[in-house]
Amino acid sequence: MSATDGKLVFPLLVDKPEKGKNEVGVFSFWLDAFLSILDGKVDLDGEKLDRWVCNQLYQSLCQHPRVGVVVNTVFQKRKAGEYDKTNSPGQVDYAKYRKALQDEAKKAGEDCDEKQKDQVEREWEEFAARQRKGGTEVVNDYNNLVQRTTNLQADVPMKKRAKAMLESLSDTVQAVWTVSLTSAQLKDPDVLIQKLVEMCKTSKGDESAPRRGGIKKLP
Known part of the structure; x- marks a missing residue:
């Protein structure tokens, strides 16, 4: 898969996905797609890969009402220099930035899925009413x-x-x-x-x- 054309490859994580669009409303679905795409199918490596993944992660998650908030927080920290290279201020350490994005998005996304599960279970309880x-x-x-x-x-x-x-x-x-x-x-x-x-x-x-x-x- 060519990663040099700038197109968004990962699906968008949104609250209410529309049919016919590359959108998902469940984080576990998004994560499966994310891991599948990275499974040896991207023609980049090293820092170029990390930078590409960071851009893709941000674009695909930033619109979600909850996960997007977390992703934007990490993005602002990057702008503030929190993920700069140790000996090169002003130069982003994309491996560190990527890890922060992935870790925080995963925590927020899994929490959203759990809350959606709770909501679904409540709806079964209230279905007959x-x-x-x-x-x-x-x-x-x-x-x-x-x-x-x-x-x-x-x-x-x-x-x-x-x-x-x-x-x-x-x-x-x-x-x-x-x-x-x-x-x-x-x-x-x-x-x-x-x-x-x-x-x-x-x-x-x-x-x-x-x-x-x-x-x-x-x-």
């Missing part, structure tokens, strides 16, 4: 939350996902499924979401699917 107009909305909310859970590698058991989804449905649907499905099926979110998708193919089914009023807690 949301008011929805139709079963299709339940399906969309569920699929979006599953995707975020997968991206963050959050530990949310399948039984808990199934329970959250089932409790978000009407008492009538719960009563019918409790009779018609086995205990194993009721604990399998893939089975439940597929049945809900089928149910929502009719407007009557879509309208009658979501829970109205208080939550009927399941054992």
